[in-house]
Amino acid sequence: MSDAPVLDTEVLDDLVEHIGADAVRSIVEIFIGECQELAAAMNGAADPREARRAAHSLKSSAGQLGATALAEAALAVEIAADGDSPELRSRIAALTECAAVTGPALTARLAG
Numbered sequence: 229m230s231d232a233p234v235l236d237t238e239v240l241d242d243l244v245e246h247i248g249a250d251a252v253r254s255i256v257e258i259f260i261g262e263c264q265e266l267a268a269a270m271n272g273a274a275d276p277r278e279a280r281r282a283a284h285s286l287k288s289s290a291g292q293l294g295a296t297a298l299a300e301a302a303l304a305v306e307i308a309a310d311g312d313s314p315e316l317r318s319r320i321a322a323l324t325e326c327a328a329v330t331g332p333a334l335t336a337r338l339a340g
Contacts, residue, residue, distance in 0.1 A: 232296040234326075234333045239294030244338075253338050259289055260331040263298075267327050270305060270320045279316065280309035283323070293334060301326040 244252050266282040273279040287302035301323040308316040 232300045234295070234297050234330055235337060236294035236296045237337060239292075239296075240334070240337055243293065249338060256293065256331075256334045256338060259293060260334070262286075262289065263327050263331060267320075267324050271324065276309040276312045276316060279320065280306050283309065286323075290330070295330045295334065298323070298326050298330045 240252070263286060266286045269282040270279045273282070283302040283305035287299050287306065290296075290299040290302060301319070305316070305319045305323050307313075308319045313319075
């Protein structure tokens with residue numbers, strides 16, 4: 229996993245301040261479901277371009293929620309997919325691990 233923090237709490241707190249905690253909780257619920265779908269799409273991708281598209285979508289969403297490590301992991305998948313790198317599968321595995329801790333971290337932050 230990346231050296232970046234799992235969450236940039238300032239980004240998440242700023243979002244809560246602007247649109248409210250209930251709205252952010254709803255967005256996080258949707259994000260967690262999409263995150264699982266996109267990770268599955270990357271894992272099942274037969275073509276690196278498919279993995280790249282899924283990673284790009286995840287990177288953008290993660291960044292907007294302050295999920296820093298996940299956004300960086302998605303960027304690493306994008307880069308590996310662009311170059312059809314032999315490291316693509318390991319990058320996807322790292323992203324999947326990161327996603328597994330990011331969802332609970334977001335939920336816990338919003339609960340507290």
